[in-house]
Amino acid sequence: MPLRIGCIADDFTGGTDVAAAFRRAGLRTALVFGAPDDTTALPADCDAAVIALKSRSTPADVAAADSVTAQRWLWGKGAAQVYFKYCSTFDSTPHGNIGPVTDALMDDAGAAVTLHCPASPPNGRTVYQGHLFVHDQLLSDSPLRHHPLNPMTDSALVRLLSAQTRHRVGLIGWTTVRRGTEAVRDAVLAHQRSGVRHIVADALTDDDLAVLGAATLELPVVAGAAGLAEGIGRACPTTGPAVPEPRPYEGRAAVLAGSCSARTLEQIAQFYAAGLPSLHLDVLAAATGRDVVGEALTWYADQDPALPVLVYASASPEELAAVQAQLGVAEAAAQVEELLGTLASHLVERGVRRLLVAGGETSGAVTTALGIRAVLVGEEADPGVPWTYTTTGNDGLALMLKSGNFGAPDLFTRALAAPAEEVE
Ligand SMILES: Nc1ncnc2c1ncn2[C@@H]1O[C@H](COP(=O)(O)OP(=O)(O)OP(=O)(O)O)[C@@H](O)[C@H]1O
Numbered sequence: 443m444p445l446r447i448g449c450i451a452d453d454f455t456g457g458t459d460v461a462a463a464f465r466r467a468g469l470r471t472a473l474v475f476g477a478p479d480d481t482t483a484l485p486a487d488c489d490a491a492v493i494a495l496k497s498r499s500t501p502a503d504v505a506a507a508d509s510v511t512a513q514r515w516l517w518g519k520g521a522a523q524v525y526f527k528y529c530s531t532f533d534s535t536p537h538g539n540i541g542p543v544t545d546a547l548m549d550d551a552g553a554a555v556t557l558h559c560p561a562s563p564p565n566g567r568t569v570y571q572g573h574l575f576v577h578d579q580l581l582s583d584s585p586l587r588h589h590p591l592n593p594m595t596d597s598a599l600v601r602l603l604s605a606q607t608r609h610r611v612g613l614i615g616w617t618t619v620r621r622g623t624e625a626v627r628d629a630v631l632a633h634q635r636s637g638v639r640h641i642v643a644d645a646l647t648d649d650d651l652a653v654l655g656a657a658t659l660e661l662p663v664v665a666g667a668a669g670l671a672e673g674i675g676r677a678c679p680t681t682g683p684a685v686p687e688p689r690p691y692e693g694r695a696a697v698l699a700g701s702c703s704a705r706t707l708e709q710i711a712q713f714y715a716a717g718l719p720s721l722h723l724d725v726l727a728a729a730t731g732r733d734v735v736g737e738a739l740t741w742y743a744d745q746d747p748a749l750p751v752l753v754y755a756s757a758s759p760e761e762l763a764a765v766q767a768q769l770g771v772a773e774a775a776a777q778v779e780e781l782l783g784t785l786a787s788h789l790v791e792r793g794v795r796r797l798l799v800a801g802g803e804t805s806g807a808v809t810t811a812l813g814i815r816a817v818l819v820g821e822e823a824d825p826g827v828p829w830t831y832t833t834t835g836n837d838g839l840a841l842m843l844k845s846g847n848f849g850a851p852d853l854f855t856r857a858l859a860a861p862a863e864e865v866e
Pocket residue numbers: 455700701702703706725755756757761762765766774775776778779800801802803804805844845846847
């Protein structure tokens with residue numbers, strides 16, 4: 443059965459987030475890590491496939507070329523529409539990649555017009571009069587103003603996007619969205635006739651996103667965060683159940699955390715407070731050649747197999763700054779990713795079958811170390827945080843990849859308390 447929809451996500455945990463959205467909409471969804479090639483196999487009978495790239499912060503021309511290659515692969519699997527998933531906080535600078543990647547995908551598809559909406563209401567992201575809000579604050583007043591890589595100091599999406607494309611950018615405001623699918627379709631056509639190529643649309647609720655999804659089903663390229671993807675998914679006809687009958691997963695459970703985001707630090711503290719075994723990795727010691735992985739494995743062997751374990755490199759802003767000052771940012775990150783990737787392989791060899799990974803970069807390191815190319819998406823533990831299941835190699839592994847700031851504070855303990863469910 444050919445795919446109904448293909449998706450390109452600009453980072454790994456964003457890929458998990460959008461794959462969960464398609465799954466929620468009732469589509470049987472596969473998630474592919476990294477650029478696929480002729481040897482990449484999708485699980486059988488998928489309605490949607492998400493390719494998770496790492497293109498958010500790469501040079502724009504590289505991001506555009508990689509995305510076009512991914513789009514062509516998705517077309518080869520039958521996808522009639524390609525959704526470009528970027529961050530719900532529109533992470534990019536005036537030199538950022540959202541405009542160039544969307545333009546490249548549209549040029550390749552021969553598309554005359556596209557619609558953008560980064561709203562993600564379950565995570566408090568809404569768009570009104572073209573301005574992006576994070577809960578009750580404008581994006582530019584929110585903590586994202588201080589993001590280390592992409593400080594967001596403007597909330598006006600038409601202006602942000604206009605700085606990233608040479609084409610005209612227009613707006614479909616909330617009053618039109620409230621009038622329903624036909625009104626949005628008419629507004630898209632009117633914009634197209636007047637020479638607008640990128641349309642930003644308002645959305646405050648999932649119902650608004652369902653209207654936008656139904657109105658854009660025929661566009662070759664659509665862009666935004668997970669919310670609009672779910673709206674499109676809901677408008678797609680499906681043939682079968684999203685996920686077949688699950689059965690319980692056996693095996694040991696572990697969390698590997700490399701995210702230093704505030705929410706991940708809370709989740710680590712909650713796991714520790716629940717009296718569960720946790721171990722902090724000493725990154726500086728590893729950099730001096732100490733066998734930190736070997737020590738962690740000795741510690742792991744002593745733990746009660748019935749309990750989940752947590753191993754983390756995550757650090758408070760002060761600790762992080764100290765390590766980065768000593769090793770340099772890139773070397774510190776490389777150390778952490780090497781440690782957690784190697785540890786993941788050893789833990790799976792030693793019987794871990796449920797693995798929760800915190801952080802986008804960390805998730806990339808772990809899936810690469812485990813050689814996991816594609817997974818099938820299952821139930822969410824929290825919005826945007828689903829269990830996923832390997833279907834080739836490493837069979838029988840349940841994997842949860844968590845974006846740094848996603849999940850409730852008790853996610854680690856709750857997700858690993860009961861066995862995850864396996865799908866066929
Ligand atoms: N103790 C540490 N010292 C130095 N760097 C660290 C330490 N712990 C983690 N890091 C680095 O911090 C970065 C965390 O990024 P990661 O993408 O994994 O999390 P995140 O940014 O919270 O997640 P997301 O991208 O999903 O929002 C990684 O590059 C990791 O290597």
